[in-house]
Amino acid sequence: MNTKGRFGKYGGQYVPEIVMPALNELEAAYKKYRNDPDFLNEFRFYLNEYAGRPTNLYYAKKLTEHYGKAKIFLKREDLLHTGAHKINNALGQALLAKRMGKKRIVAETGAGQHGVASATVAALFGMECHVFMGALDIERQKLNVFRMKLLGAKVIPVSSGTGTLKDATSEAIRYWATNITDTHYIIGSAVGPYPYPEMVRDFQKVIGEETRAQAMKAIGKLPDYVLACVGGGSNAIGMFYDFRNETSVKKIGVEAGGRSDANGDNAKTLSGTGIPGILHGAYSYLLQDDDGQVIEAYSISAGLDYPGVGPEHSFFKDTGIAQYVSVTDQEALDAFQRLSKIEGIIPAMESSHALAYLEKLMPETTPDQSVVVCLSGRGDKDVQMVAKALGEDIE
Amino acid sequence: MSTRIDNKMAALRAAGKKGIFIYITAGAPDVETTLRAVKEAEKAGADLIELGLPFSDPMADGPVIQTASVIALKNGMSLKKELEIMREIRKFTQIPVVGMGYINNMYHYGFEKFVKDFKEAGMDGVIVPDVPHEESGEMRRICAENDFALVEFITPGTTEDRMQETCKDAKGFVYCVSNNGVTGVKKIDYSTIGAVCANARKYTDTPLAIGFGIGSPEAAAEAAQYADAIIVGSAVVGRLIKGKEQEAMDLIAAMRAAIDAK
Numbered sequence: 212m213n214t215k216g217r218f219g220k221y222g223g224q225y226v227p228e229i230v231m232p233a234l235n236e237l238e239a240a241y242k243k244y245r246n247d248p249d250f251l252n253e254f255r256f257y258l259n260e261y262a263g264r265p266t267n268l269y270y271a272k273k274l275t276e277h278y279g280k281a282k283i284f285l286k287r288e289d290l291l292h293t294g295a296h297k298i299n300n301a302l303g304q305a306l307l308a309k310r311m312g313k314k315r316i317v318a319e320t321g322a323g324q325h326g327v328a329s330a331t332v333a334a335l336f337g338m339e340c341h342v343f344m345g346a347l348d349i350e351r352q353k354l355n356v357f358r359m360k361l362l363g364a365k366v367i368p369v370s371s372g373t374g375t376l377k378d379a380t381s382e383a384i385r386y387w388a389t390n391i392t393d394t395h396y397i398i399g400s401a402v403g404p405y406p407y408p409e410m411v412r413d414f415q416k417v418i419g420e421e422t423r424a425q426a427m428k429a430i431g432k433l434p435d436y437v438l439a440c441v442g443g444g445s446n447a448i449g450m451f452y453d454f455r456n457e458t459s460v461k462k463i464g465v466e467a468g469g470r471s472d473a474n475g476d477n478a479k480t481l482s483g484t485g486i487p488g489i490l491h492g493a494y495s496y497l498l499q500d501d502d503g504q505v506i507e508a509y510s511i512s513a514g515l516d517y518p519g520v521g522p523e524h525s526f527f528k529d530t531g532i533a534q535y536v537s538v539t540d541q542e543a544l545d546a547f548q549r550l551s552k553i554e555g556i557i558p559a560m561e562s563s564h565a566l567a568y569l570e571k572l573m574p575e576t577t578p579d580q581s582v583v584v585c586l587s588g589r590g591d592k593d594v595q596m597v598a599k600a601l602g603e604d605i606e
Numbered sequence: 607m608s609t610r611i612d613n614k615m616a617a618l619r620a621a622g623k624k625g626i627f628i629y630i631t632a633g634a635p636d637v638e639t640t641l642r643a644v645k646e647a648e649k650a651g652a653d654l655i656e657l658g659l660p661f662s663d664p665m666a667d668g669p670v671i672q673t674a675s676v677i678a679l680k681n682g683m684s685l686k687k688e689l690e691i692m693r694e695i696r697k698f699t700q701i702p703v704v705g706m707g708y709i710n711n712m713y714h715y716g717f718e719k720f721v722k723d724f725k726e727a728g729m730d731g732v733i734v735p736d737v738p739h740e741e742s743g744e745m746r747r748i749c750a751e752n753d754f755a756l757v758e759f760i761t762p763g764t765t766e767d768r769m770q771e772t773c774k775d776a777k778g779f780v781y782c783v784s785n786n787g788v789t790g791v792k793k794i795d796y797s798t799i800g801a802v803c804a805n806a807r808k809y810t811d812t813p814l815a816i817g818f819g820i821g822s823p824e825a826a827a828e829a830a831q832y833a834d835a836i837i838v839g840s841a842v843v844g845r846l847i848k849g850k851e852q853e854a855m856d857l858i859a860a861m862r863a864a865i866d867a868k
Binding site: 215223224225226227228229231232233235371372377378381384385388389390391392488489490491492497499501502503504505 | 661662663664665666668669672676679684685686708709710711712713714715735736737738739740741759760761763764765768783786787788
């Protein structure tokens with residue numbers, strides 16, 4: 212086994228030979244700039260001045276009172292420019308792409324948040340942008356499709372396979388392979404071949420670093436629990452990473468339990484029937500059948516229905532650094548409405564999964580404890596879909 | 607050594623001829639067609655068959671082979687079924703056959719078991735397009751122990767040091783990818799990969815086969831001048847899944863004639 216870029220045994224570089232020179236070029240650039248003061252200053256500048264960091268660690272007093280147990284804090288990534296944590300990674304990768312002299316950005320997107328973030332940074336830095344999106348997701352996320360077009364990106368529908376995130380990712384890789392010399396592929400989650408999982412995590416780890424400092428200031432100690440939803444797992448790894456050696460901080464990743472435990476009805480890669488396998492360049496847990504064919508994941512949330520997961524999460528699962536659970540579509544829908552009514556915050560359906568787990572977790576906690584939920588994105592994009600799920604006609 | 611491949615390539619070299627490798631997705635449009643196509647392709651002039659082992663997410667393949675993979679999987683293809691197909695093929699021909707599939711299927715089956723079972727069924731080697739040289743160390747060891755060729759890739763972007771490494775370990779033949787991108791017929795200037803092939807000759811005597819994009823007798827003849835063989839996939843598979851079997855075989859025969867005429 213090639214040990215480069217592995218998290219334990221997970222990760223690696225399972226890509227066609229065509230892609231290898233580009234991965235090597237990216238690795239070299241990333242190693243050169245990851246500790247370069249000029250690069251880090253520029254990244255920090257755009258995170259703060261353009262995207263709106265640091266994000267608040269908000270004490271959700273009413274939600275805390277609702278459960279009457281541990282204090283609940285929300286890490287407000289939803290307040291970032293473009294409405295989700297995805298902008299952190301998109302800014303970092305675009306700045307890197309610029310230094311590598313790339314003229315074009317290609318990205319895949321599920322819910323459209325990463326597509327919007329990529330289109331945004333492409334506009335900001337004057338690069339061309341192509342976003343691959345599953346045909347089914349285009350239907351589910353019309354608002355984000357239009358936003359990407361407004362930002363000057365080309366949105367390319369993918370109808371191969373089942374027309375969702377997994378197929379859009381394959382198509383983005385194919386496009387990248389075809390235009391490898393002048394194009395940078397901004398992977399939207401902490402997935403894919405090395406160096407992507409490590410690089411995306413590094414661009415997202417600011418979430419956990421801020422949370423640590425903010426918790427110390429607010430309560431004088433570290434939180435007892437940090438919760439984040441997991442599709443590919445970029446907001447979760449961003450939240451967990453700085454706490455990875457803190458055994459007192461329980462790190463819980465919440466996957467999409469979908470509509471049932473049957474194959475094809477959920478996205479429980481780590482918390483369900485997934486076993487290690489290889490998809491989109493990395494060795495990691497994977498939903499697959501008896502022949503090693505990938506099983507399509509399902510979730511009400513277009514950002515969570517991915518059959519794989521970031522390799523570092525697989526490592527965290529096996530080593531017990533983090534634990535992974537799931538909530539159903541219905542539980543997430545309930546949490547979506549609960550936070551809207553109690554706190555006046557409409558969360559993304561993805562983040563609603565993390566919020567939904569509070570129903571199971573809170574009874575086990577005590578008032579002297581504290582829980583941080585990563586509110587990875589805002590829910591405006593989901594309002595239409597939620598209305599439909601609740602039987603309301605707002606067309 | 608992978609005797610069937612090596613013997614075939616030695617015979618072609620001795621006769622001053624270039625090889626034609628034909629890719630056929632197992633089970634698309636159906637198993638009967640696959641078996642018949644293998645038989646007829648050999649008659650039309652094919653020297654080696656790449657038997658496509660369909661995967662749900664074929665990252666290195668263009669639309670035609672993606673479609674063929676979907677059809678084959680709907681037909682219930684699996685490595686177990688493909689093993690039976692391989693056994694059937696050996697009942698009527700000794701043409702060299704290499705599998706072409708993606709790592710997750712083989713990993714899930716157990717790579718060593720995959721090699722042993724398919725070798726026993728009569729397969730001569732395997733092409734795994736989503737495993738680059740850096741990740742194939744263990745697979746190379748298993749294949750070497752079982753006298754099963756693990757086909758290596760080079761492309762116009764492969765750097766000198768990596769080409770040297772790759773060529774050093776090449777078995778059976780080296781798959782020379784003609785241009786950036788995925789499988790599928792398109793117009794390509796083959797002199798680019800031609801220069802890469804000339805360079806690779808410095809490092810290996812293993813036969814070189816150019817693939818990706820070849821869809822006409824003219825393209826076949828042009829590409830063949832730079833290598834020991836050409837690989838044709840989408841142009842044949844596209845016709846097979848449309849039920850145009852004869853047209854596919856006529857194309858192979860026309861490619862044979864065009865290459866031999868050069």
